[in-house]
Amino acid sequence: MNEIIDLPREKGGEKDRKFVEALARGLDLLRAFSQQGGVLGNQDLARITGLPKPTISRLTYTLTQLGYLTYSKHLEKYQLDVGVLALGYAYTSNLNVRKIAKPYMEKMATQANVSVGLTIRERLSMIYVENCRNEKTQALRMDVGSRLPLATSSSGRAFLAGLSDDERQQILSLMEQHSGDHWPAWQESISKAIDEYQEKGFCTSLGDWSKDVNAVAVPLKLLDGRVMAINCGGPKYLISDEMIMQSLGPQLVHVVRDIEATGV
Structure with a gap:
């Protein structure tokens, strides 16, 4: 894309x-x-x-x-x-939510042995503005500034799920214009992700962004109206589908709710 x-x-x-x-x-x-x-x-x-x-x-x-x-x-x-x-440094250093969210993200990364990232939308991508991982594990390493596709990543799907219907439709229309033959499959996966969020509170990407990676994300809704997304995941041989659905997804929902409760 x-x-x-x-x-x-x-x-x-x-x-x-x-x-x-x-x-x-x-x-x-x-x-x-x-x-x-x-x-x-x-x-x-x-x-x-x-x-x-x-x-x-x-x-x-x-x-x-x-x-x-x-x-x-x-x-x-x-x-x-x-x-x-x-x-870039001026932007990230003034991003208050990054400072508030980091301790919560570090705690989950250490306890669950996963990579936990804070992402924000930039056009048709999600960009990492913070990433925490346990250095002793083989968690997924994504540096600040790394990009994820909006359509197939758990972060992108969570971001879209966290928007109002009108805001989401504007971005979906833009995605459709620039997705070519991928659009029917992407549209279906995004629709399923929104249903998943409404039912479980999180969105998954089980080998969709990368066939070797499982990830889950939750939208982070800020008081100023912005929507970001916090994700976690890792290699499939370490992070199973069941682990995502039964353990990491629910844990991440609680992490995001704790961050939102700080009044960011």
Whole structure:
């Protein structure tokens, strides 16, 4: 699924005069690096974003001058520079829920020998903003900034299940536009996940995101109206379907309720 997707640039059928197209293109170009690898040339970026090569050249030059990209003369390609890291650090350091949730996540990770992650939606992905694991176990290792697909991961399904009907439908419509032949299967799995959440309080992904991984997630609803998701899981040879359904899922529901009770 291509994450370099068109965002709403029109209102009521007319072009949105407040929308800065040049800025949007520059940000789309930066997103390309997180989707397609760490080192990209102008030709790669043109292919990924669909932007004309002259536009790409101007954007990469500008972003390099501003410290968001750096150019390798040897490879004749670009990679993200420290300016992007500074923005990411500023965001995560000011994310209050991350600080509040971490002790609860660490406790479950230690007691259950699993990886426990806090994720937030970014377009058609869920991104880790915190991850806790017991270093002595073989729990799934996902670094901050790692992405999960919205459609097939437990986090993505839990996020969708936690939305209002109108909010969910907006995102589902966007997913349908960019999912191609995958949509019928994804639509069915998301519908089942919503039913699962209403019945059990959690959403599962039993080999759906990765055939070797079982995971479960619960939506985390913040007081400001945002919805995040907390997941846990691990390799199938350690985390069985039964363990997910009978033990980890219910435990995670209690963890999320304890975090929400703090008033985040």
